[in-house]
Amino acid sequence: MRLGLFLTTLIGLVGASHISSAADATWAAVGALENGMSTSCGGGTVSTGPEWTATAYGQVDIKRNTLTFKSTSPIPNHSFTVDLRALQPDGSGKVAGIDNNNREFYLTFDPGSGARTFHMTYRLKACRRVYTPRT
Numbered sequence: 001m002r003l004g005l006f007l008t009t010l011i012g013l014v015g016a017s018h019i020s021s022a023a024d025a026t027w028a029a030v031g032a033l034e035n036g037m038s039t040s041c042g043g044g045t046v047s048t049g050p051e052w053t054a055t056a057y058g059q060v061d062i063k064r065n066t067l068t069f070k071s072t073s074p075i076p077n078h079s080f081t082v083d084l085r086a087l088q089p090d091g092s093g094k095v096a097g098i099d100n101n102n103r104e105f106y107l108t109f110d111p112g113s114g115a116r117t118f119h120m121t122y123r124l125k126a127c128r129r130v131y132t133p134r135t
Contacts (some may be wrong), residue, residue: 024063027115028125028134031056031069031078032097033127034119054078060115067107069131082107 032055042121056078058071065085071078079110082097090111104123110116 023113026059026061029060029115029131030057030067030134031058031071031120031129034130035127040072047073056129056132060133080105 018079036037056069056071056073056075058069058073058078061068061070062084063085066081067084069083070122080097080099082095084095086095087093087109088111091113092107092109092111094108099105106121108119108121110118117130117132120129120131121127
């Protein structure tokens with residue numbers, strides 16, 4: 001009886017660790033304006049500051065239900081963390097986050113998992129940033 005319980009628990013733990021590690025991923029990425037280095041996009045004008053116009057190099061880490069982009073760029077506001085639990089089972093959807101200046105932003109994902117492109121938009125800006133895996 002104890003051996004059966006032990007084996008059942010062991011099999012469950014092995015299966016659970018396999019599921020969580022399959023969702024975890026790390027990759028180098030670069031974020032940039034979707035339509036190049038313009039300060040105008042989507043019909044609107046955005047700040048000409050480096051926050052939006054500069055390219056952001058860094059690393060994406062997904063651990064459990066959290067995505068963190070850690071920028072190696074010296075420009076502030078390029079790093080962020082979001083909760084991914086609102087994504088659909090196929091990995092698609094839109095999640096919200098708050099940046100260092102208390103501004104709401106959104107990340108949009110197409111279906112998939114692991115290293116992939118995603119888009120960032122801010123609530124009050126017309127432009128989109130694209131974060132792409134670097135190879």
